[in-house]
Amino acid sequence: MTDKIIVHDIEYLIKRTERSSLGITVERDGKVTINAPLRADLKAIERFVSSKTIWIRQKLAYKSRTNRERVRRDFVSGQGFLYLGKSYRLRLISNGTGFVDQKGVSTSLRLHNGYFELSEREKEKGKALFIKWYRKQTEDQLRVRIPRYGHRIGVSVKDFRVLDLGNRWASCGKRGALNFSWRTVMAPIQVFDYILAHEMAHMIERGHTENFWRIVSRVISDYEDHKTWLQVHGVELNI
Numbered sequence: 001m002t003d004k005i006i007v008h009d010i011e012y013l014i015k016r017t018e019r020s021s022l023g024i025t026v027e028r029d030g031k032v033t034i035n036a037p038l039r040a041d042l043k044a045i046e047r048f049v050s051s052k053t054i055w056i057r058q059k060l061a062y063k064s065r066t067n068r069e070r071v072r073r074d075f076v077s078g079q080g081f082l083y084l085g086k087s088y089r090l091r092l093i094s095n096g097t098g099f100v101d102q103k104g105v106s107t108s109l110r111l112h113n114g115y116f117e118l119s120e121r122e123k124e125k126g127k128a129l130f131i132k133w134y135r136k137q138t139e140d141q142l143r144v145r146i147p148r149y150g151h152r153i154g155v156s157v158k159d160f161r162v163l164d165l166g167n168r169w170a171s172c173g174k175r176g177a178l179n180f181s182w183r184t185v186m187a188p189i190q191v192f193d194y195i196l197a198h199e200m201a202h203m204i205e206r207g208h209t210e211n212f213w214r215i216v217s218r219v220i221s222d223y224e225d226h227k228t229w230l231q232v233h234g235v236e237l238n239i
């Protein structure tokens with residue numbers, strides 16, 4: 001029997017076998033498996049994992065560095081693309097005319113039944129199509145989430161833009177306007193919310209002062225986990 005648990009934003013697969021102690025394996029692809037005795041109780045497993053978090057993060061950071069070079073984006077079937085923290089495989093579809101999305105708009109790329117589907121004849125434009133798709137998703141998320149966090153933090157965002165900000169996630173523009181990278185929507189939604197709350201907190205406090213972090217922690221109490229997650233996995237949020 002296998003279970004999944006999430007501790008401090010890291011997902012673990014629990015493999016129960018006839019063994020007497022707990023062990024952790026960090027796979028090359030970044031999957032973390034806990035090898036546990038058949039009857040090990042979940043609370044005990046969580047405590048064990050929690051005590052190893054620093055070690056696991058170091059391992060993951062190392063794997064992610066060594067994997068970075070290997071990430072090749074040539075838009076062939078089977079490649080994984082991130083969306084809200086999950087990886088979806090790409091399928092090239094030879095349908096000539098592209099697809100129609102839920103709103104009846106024709107498109108050459110869509111997320112459908114757990115796969116990214118890309119029209120074969122648009123393969124050369126793969127990168128541009130993905131960026132366009134990520135931008136749209138980022139905009140949709142922001143439209144819903146900005147008012148929510150604006151209300152809680154007590155600021156009013158006048159406008160936002162989704163851009164390519166290089167290696168930055170977001171920036172705070174003049175007169176209540178915010179900029180976000182289209183890459184942010186590749187992160188898990190909790191991390192996305194942290195990026196958003198972080199930027200909105202800058203509307204009150206420009207620097208990373210104690211007061212700044214107090215504002216962030218009021219709305220995202222476990223923000224440190226998300227900050228660390230970005231340090232470890234940030235490089236993977238790219239195509």
Ligand SMILES: [Zn+2]
Binds near residue numbers: 198202208
């Ligand atoms: Zn900042």
